[in-house]
Amino acid sequence: MTERRRSALIGPVLVLATLVASIISSFGAPLIPTVARDFHESLSTAQWSLTVALLVGAASSPVLGRLGDGPRRRVTLLGGLAVVTAGGVIAALAGGLGMLVVGRGLQGVGLGLAPLAMATARDELPQAKVAPMMALLSVSAGAGLGAGYPISGLLAEAWGLAGAYWFGTIVSGLALIGVAAVLPSRAGHGAPNPLDWVGAVLLAPVLVTTLVAVAEGTQWGWGSPAIISLLAAGVALFAVWAVQQLRTENPLVQLRLLRHPSVLSADACAMVLGVAMYMVLSGVTEFVQSPRSGGFGFSASAVVAGTVLIPLSFFMLISSRTLPALVTRIGIRAVLTLGCLVAALGCGFFAVFHSALWQAFVMTGVLGVGLGTTFAAIPGLIVQSIPARETGSALGFYQVVRFTGFSLGSALTATILAAHASGNGQPTVGGYTTALWISAGTCVLAAALAWFLPARSTRLTPTERVPQGRGKAVV
Template sequence: MLVLATLVSSIISSFGAPLIPTVARDFHVSLSTAQWSLTVALLAGAASSPVLGRLGDGPRRRATLLGGLAVVTAGGVVAASASGMWMLLVGRGLQGVGLGLVPLAMATARDELPQAKVAPMIALLSVSAGAGLGAGYPISGLLADAWGLAGAYGFGAVVSGLALLCVAAVIPSSAGRGTPDRLDRTGAVLLALALVAALVAVAEGTRWGWGSPAIIGLLAAGAALFAIWAVQQLRTRNPLVQLRLLRHPSVLSADACALVLGIAMYMVLSGATEFVQSPRSGGFGFGASAVVAGLVLIPLSFFMLISSRALPALVARAGIRAVLTLGCLVAALGCGFFAVFHGALWEAFVMSGVLGVGLGTTFAAIPGLIVQAIPARETGSAMGFYQVVRFTGFSLGSALAATVLAAHVSGDGGDSGGPTEGGYTLVLWIAAAFCVTAAALAWFLPARAARPAPAEHQHADGIRDAPHR
């Protein structure tokens, strides 16, 4: 049921990229505006992950899981009945809250399963979240082709409602396990405002002008809010996220890799699904339907799951640092391959499969690094912050892809002109560069912190062993 809840929430939240051209057509908006139907769900996932993670630490975990699934179900109803773009964005934002359920599922697995099964299950849940995002693309394309946008989002509401009933019947209560912490509402608001300011600036920079007062102001506001949030988290008695855990080199490198890989992943997913739907009249693309665009990502989901199962053997043979680095480089290879070879549809399937191998390996390994380095009581909070980092990367990747494509349009450069072939290849090369950066982070960050000073070592141990305040 934990895997089901994770898959369902991820699939529904990813009802976005293949539907972007359909959203633009049905609501008479530009592709860059329609991209927000995906970005807003990822943004909601990033903002809700630490909140749900903190609420789920202790006796309220089952209630939080059920409440999150109820919000996802309500979001599907709102999106299915949307009469305008703003109403659709509200519904998609509510659906995106489901992405914040992943840390709760991981924390539940850690508490309820035998010790020997915890690490494999956490890896499976992490990859299920990523694979669900990929699986949502062909499913959403098929549903939209058969029933339209309303049918696709309505189906999401039905499925999430069924998942809600299943979780209510199976997941045990966590009542009596400690006392609930006070939710850091100030921290939650500051984080949400910082994410919104930064993402709006990235997504609208091309249309508004990167040197415009609005964009400069949003970027400055986002940076200032992130700084204020970090200081507030370090000083409050019950923080939303234990930022001091980042002093552990494994946690720092894991979260840094997750951020960079998240950007790369969604740049590729957004760019590739739009590329294969581009009409052949432009001299590139395949004129494919939303269904075919979604099917292109089936190898991504399949190989993410398969490669995650091979993780224990790979780690035993080569070590976690080498596995993470190699996975990032394999993902970069997939991006570079499609940037060079994109004249036939089968090449998109090959890119998707190679990307799935790389991302499946890395996203399965990263949570294990974090869980092994933190106190059990901080699992929900730490995994919540991991999801914040990962989904912030997803959101930035989605927004950045829209920005790059909006800057490379044919015709007069207005909304009537579609992205050029050069715009799509630039998206892929930027994504490849991010994957190489993630490989460098995976290799060098742990090495640089491999011999901490005695004081730092004692502090890290103190964090690991100290009770949560």
């Protein structure tokens, strides 16, 4: 393969790897009823086939990001995709829920590959292509989560649970081959950054205790001793981890980067929008499957419920392509604010108009436009304000923040629906509309954060910038 052709394929291969890893990692939600039936487990227990992927994705993102800063990036990407592929094999062959959870956990590593792909684009692509490609990769990670719902539902209906996971194994294997064939080695490009193993070990229990409490709060009771203990432990462990990160010479995550207004506003928006996105993903798929006999819903199948999210993924990808023109015309802060408000409009629309199935498609399409614009803008906002050597670490932390928002959104929806249940324990239409209005409100909050937290560039010293002679990337 010629050098020119290899260079031309780097962008598409990175998008493929990001999409594949994200889609596979989101296979859990639509398959939960099938998992519960096939393995004779309750729905709440089967939910761990999704929760474990989010947990591992959140924990692995900063580790993979730090490992991938420097000459080890190609090896780290290949290793991550190999783990995802192995996880697919284990999940497909699982004879019980325990083995399935192990396989799904390995597949969750794929959620940590997006920062590596964005850091690779920054270093390997021509300067003019860096910003658009990073925007596309960020949106691909989010769009893949939405696309995983209909894809996994269709696959499970056609080939069963094992067939869905075998499909994931095949496509992740293809992405692995593509990266191996196209991505150049960075051996000799500087010394590798040392990995903060202490920080990595401390971060894992922080995420596990906090996200397990969030995931199980509705089931166990938010006031139960177990949930209170988990949340308290999460806060205490986070304080210990934060102090360790601030004191170590080469931390897993440079928390001091949050002093940059642009980094702070970007991460804050990412978390709030993550909450809103997963509130909608969780709520709308359940709403459309609700029986019409209850006075609302459309008695739709799981496959139809999954297709409702196709406009979300489609318009997230399409709207991201408009980012360069929008930023040139109105500026990055206005783009972020406008995108958040468009997302709020979509949520508010379905809260008011939900008597026909087409209105659900309209809502997810409008939400896709808003989220596509914002998720495309956030990585560029972070990258323009940090040293090049911190790209993987900073974007890894951005992924942690976003996944935390996803988990909070899912748990918040479950709590709202449980609080508005009817006498037979089923959610009422008031529960769904309340969740939608809260989702719209969180998008408005994100807009306020984007506008009032000044998103300005931070000047970097010449030694912090990527050498311009390489013509590869800018800060």
